[in-house]
Amino acid sequence: MDEEVLVYEQDEVYTLPTSQDELSVSGKLRMIEKRHGVVIEWRCSDDETSADSEWAVINTAAVTFTHHNVSDSVEIATPRRNVRPISIELIDLRSYKIGDDGSLVLIQRDGTTHPALAFHSGSVAFFVEVLLRYVAVKNSEKDRNLYLVSDKRQATQDNELSAMNLVPERRGPGANWAGGGAGHAHWSNTQQRVWGFINNLKRDPYTTTISTLSKFYDAVLYNDVEGSVRENDCEDDVAELFHSLNGFEDLEPGYELLTKKGTLSERPSVDRLAPMTHDDFQQFVDDDGRVLEVDLLNQRIFRGGIHPNLRRELWCYLLGYNEWNGTFIQREEKKRERENFYFTMKQQWKTISEDQENRFTGFKERRSLIEKDVNRTDRNHPFFEGEHNPNVTLLHDILMTYVMYNFDLGYVQGMSDLLAPILYVTQHEATAFWCFVGYMNMVYRNFDMDQSGMKQQLMDVHQIVRVVDPELMSYLEVRDSANFYFCFRWLLVRFKRELNYANTLRLWEVLWTGQPCPNFHLLVAVALLDTERNTIMENKFGFTEILKHINDISLRIDLEATLKKAEAIYRQIASSPNVPDSVRTVLGLPPQENPKAPQPQQTTKKNTDAEVQPEGNGSGDGNEGGADADMASGSLVSVVSSMIGSAVRHLSGDDLSIVTLNVAAEHEEEEKQFEAALSHQFV
The missing domain is CATH 1.10.8.270 (putative rabgap domain of human tbc1 domain family member 14 like domains)
Structure with a gap:
């Protein structure tokens, strides 16, 4: 029998309800030292639930309606408790989130995201204090509520490398780096990417070396074409280079480096209204029962939804x-x-x-x-x-x-x-x-036998994310997740399995208005991805982990916040210049009147728009000497960086015949991944 040592125990740790139909469930949170390692466990303290129960649903007051009930539709709240025990080996813990309310969410390396736990007595701080005895914890740079867990020995090695100052902080005059501030944080982030590269080198020296050389050679080959553009932002090239090194992000032929931002207008803030009531609706109806000003009515429903007592009548119109x-x-x-x-x-x-x-x-x-x-x-x-x-x-x-x-x-x-x-x-x-x-x-079209309708929607999401969040798009590209198959279930049944009943009804009536565009459900998907982007990227999830994480956030989605963000993204795209017409068409926006002329370098290297910067940014005025030095250093990195990609392309043969040979195999693999996602998410 394994020897066990209880190192932490806290009573009255409650699950947070995910809908009005659920109740909080009290349980015990423990941390136990076992012979094979440390385990974190949460178990329901109710005697009705056995210790080895995988899932228990306790319904204390079932209410059943029949088709004979012709009264107005109302929401039914039924006391219900969903009990799901948690057991995680500490070696499998990738990160955790601490909410503003002090709740705790545990996230595993395989993407499993457990329900939020609230401490009614005690504090999450003591749990973290005990956790720090066994692991190293680092706060995420992008999400202040997210904490990344790593092995203590590995964290010590990284700190020792950082203390050697092999990549010193930027000093002296420089366009964007002077005086620290945001520039200092940017350079510090580059240092961390260097250590990520070194860790990759230790794990897989062959792959890392080839990947690095390819990027350096690519810069040399294309320097004469892009030099005038890239020299203006050499510091960004350094960060960009190490961003790509951290994770073996190989630049395939036609790969689009999408880490530049600023092409979109600022995202606006959006407010929503209370649900439409019967009195509100009567203002749109004449004495004979005709509904007037339908567009205004749809806009009102879009902004706040419909009160449950009015829903049955208005759904028949929608x-x-x-x-x-x-x-x-x-x-x-x-x-x-x-x-x-x-x-x-x-x-x-x-x-x-x-x-x-x-x-x-x-x-x-x-x-x-x-x-x-x-x-x-x-x-x-x-x-x-x-x-x-x-x-x-x-x-x-x-x-x-x-x-x-x-x-x-x-x-x-x-x-x-x-x-x-x-x-x-x-x-x-x-x-x-x-x-x-x-x-x-x-x-x-969601139910086409060949799934063409669903695949088109996934392609549309791909295009929108590419414009709205190029950094996330780059991340998904290099992890074979840019097909967005993990969004399949979202789009197929319009998020019905991700939301509780009340929120499903609210979302559907909002979508049926056709406001502000016919494909607003795609923006809802993009908004959800935007909410989860930091968790996905900071935990370095691959396709399988993303799929698992997306499934686990179901019933824990803040619908109102998601609708606000989706509408804000729409307004952001609508007000931004140079958004591709393909994206504008998906969102029902008119094409641009004066589309930007194609750049000459597009015929030499594909997908270079993201690297083009506006002229005359004025950042070098008065600091020409320091700026020139910085440019020389950045250009050297840029030159070495470009050299390798071209070498690999040369060796692999960037010609039509070789590409054609690979298309069939890639298509077959893509179909297998699609079927796997379909089975895992929906069936």
Whole structure:
């Protein structure tokens, strides 16, 4: 039996609820020395939960609605406790976050991100004090709440190297470095990248050496073309060089170095409103029931969403079931017609005999898939939980009727996720069906058999991130994650599995307004990535770790903050010059009137726009001697840097025949990665 020593224990450490449907769960946080290493554990203190339980859901007051309920839609809060024990070997702990409220989030090396823990007694500071006995901790430069964990021996070696001053601090006159400040921090960051390079050299000297030489040779070969541009910002080249060295970020042919910022306007701040109430809505309705000033109404819904008591009525407009300019009488007539049509289609599949179904393979397969999916859709929600729930039967019947309505598309996994909230809000079978038809008309490309619609959206996210956050884009490129497959589930079911029910309903109605652009859901994805960028980059997550981390942040997303950030990104792009027309088209913006003329060096080296700087920045005035010295030093690094990339390109053969040979293999590998992401994230 292993000898164990308890070195830390704290009672009354609560999980923070991720939605209104959850309760905080009290537990004990421990740190235990075992023979094989130190382990951090959190266990629920409730006797109802066993120590080896992987996941327990305790629901004390289930509430079930049926389709007979025709009252206004309301949010249902049900006491529920989600209990997930935590057990982490200290060697697997990559970082942790301490929130402004003193909460603790533990993040593992494989990307696993555990729920936030709140200390109702004691303090997180004592936990950190004990943790420091075993590991070294460093505060992130980019996120003041993030702390990076490393081995003490490795941290000591890094400090010893830093103390040798092999890369001294910048002194003397210099354009951007004089007087310390931001420049000093920039140079200090470059020093840290040098040590990262040295660590890489120790781990894999061959790969690091080849990677480094390629970058130096690239600078020499292209110096005559780009020298006049690059000499103006030689200090940036130094930081840029070591940024690329830290992690074997090889410059492949056509690689776009995207570490320059300043091409976008400043991101504005955005405020949101309270949900639209019934009194607010009545201001847009005339005496006959026609809705006036639809654009203004949509803008109002976009800015604050809809109050739950009004949601059922307005969703019918947003999803096309009711026409904005229809009167009360016209809406009632159309409602009766559509109900009759719905039940006629329902009878069509209801009356298919077993003998017919045996000769109707497509229908039989779709029925089987619907039955499987319906039985696992939102069964923890009070509207669908419990055995023999009539609402689950309604979900099944509506999806089967949609198969008869649109047999070409039929049923694809994920559709039940889109229908369930609509049925919950409308609580009427035929109304839910026609609203679902309206939603499917918006997102049917998500369910293309070849996944072309989804892949196009992922490419659109790629383009937006490339403009909004080139540093993150560079990071994802070199870690084979620029395909954004980890966003697949976000886009497929419109973040429904990432948010609790109340937030899902709020987000969907905001998206259905089409404001401020038709693809606002892509900006929501970009905003979420912007929120998680520092955690991803500081922890050096690769594709698998990013995928795991993205899955783990589900139900812990601040929707209002995300919507503010997404709208701010839209305004930032809309007000910025020189944004590619491809991005403007995705966001419904008009093309630029005077697009920037292509630079001559584009014909020599691909993707060099990011390196072009505005002329006459004035930073060298009055300091020509010091600036010249700095330029000479920076140019030398630039020359050596460029030399290696070109050598590698030369040796690898940057010609069409070799590139063509590699395309098939790369495409095959990309498809495998896509299928892996699909299976891990959604199925």
